[in-house]
Amino acid sequence: QQQVKQSPQSLIVQKGGISIINCAYENTAFDYFPWYQQFPGKGPALLIAIRPDVSEKKEGRFTISFNKSAKQFSLHIMDSQPGDSATYFCAANRNGNEKLTFGTGTRLTIIP
Amino acid sequence: ETGVTQSPTHLIKTRGQQVTLRCSSQSGHNTVSWYQQALGQGPQFIFQYYREEENGRGNFPPRFSGLQFPNYSSELNVNALELDDSALYLCASSPGLAGGSDTQYFGPGTRLTVL
Numbered sequence: 001q002q003q004v005k006q007s008p009q010s011l012i013v014q015k016g017g018i019s020i021i022n023c024a025y026e027n028t029a030f031d032y033f034p035w036y037q038q039f040p041g042k043g044p045a046l047l048i049a050i051r052p053d054v055s056e057k058k059e060g061r062f063t064i065s066f067n068k069s070a071k072q073f074s075l076h077i078m079d080s081q082p083g084d085s086a087t088y089f090c091a092a093n094r095n096g097n098e099k100l101t102f103g104t105g106t107r108l109t110i111i112p
Numbered sequence: 113e114t115g116v117t118q119s120p121t122h123l124i125k126t127r128g129q130q131v132t133l134r135c136s137s138q139s140g141h142n143t144v145s146w147y148q149q150a151l152g153q154g155p156q157f158i159f160q161y162y163r164e165e166e167n168g169r170g171n172f173p174p175r176f177s178g179l180q181f182p183n184y185s186s187e188l189n190v191n192a193l194e195l196d197d198s199a200l201y202l203c204a205s206s207p208g209l210a211g212g213s214d215t216q217y218f219g220p221g222t223r224l225t226v227l
Binding site for chain 2: 006034036041042043044045046049089091098099100101102103104105
């Protein structure tokens with residue numbers, strides 16, 4: 001019940017296109033859903049996060065869409081740039097319990 | 113940069129040895145969590161410390177142990193190293209329950225190689 005499933009495993013998008021990464025969770029007690037970006041040899045960096053009281057959150061080119069009934073959430077990267085090429089992880093945890101459960105990651109490559 | 117630092121950057125050990133990894137939390141953060149990230153995988157939760165007490169543990173054997181100090185810096189100790197312990201070890205700090213935030217800020221990690 002602690003799993004977070006992430007897809008696709010890898011994604012290639014042309015520069016200027018929209019990158020979409022999907023995650024699904026099982027534990028209905030989860031109430032915080034962050035996305036992390038990780039470059040090779042670096043630690044994960046928080047990109048954007050959402051709580052289930054809203055269905056969408058946008059920060060610049062990055063948008064999280066959240067569907068509580070389906071227990072799914074997704075990351076949309078608009079106008080994707082070569083600098084966005086990295087591995088992206090979705091994660092989830094419960095309020096008051098900060099242990100994060102991570103997805104398996106998506107390697108995103110933006111081609112010119 | 114998150115303000116979370118880890119040392120050393122890289123470490124090579126042989127099977128059966130012991131290792132200590134260190135983490136300095138972001139200023140004002142009283143909670144530190146440790147994660148193990150195997151190559152090509154997502155981080156896996158090892159344990160968390162809140163105000164010097166263990167506050168949750170993942171599915172890792174007792175040979176993985178930790179400490180948090182009064183200044184909220186932390187250590188991860190691994191005894192009797194096994195080849196499968198080769199991974200990137202990540203430390204993450206957060207304001208904790210009192211801070212009202214679940215946001216965790218990760219350090220750059222320590223790459224451990226066990227030969």
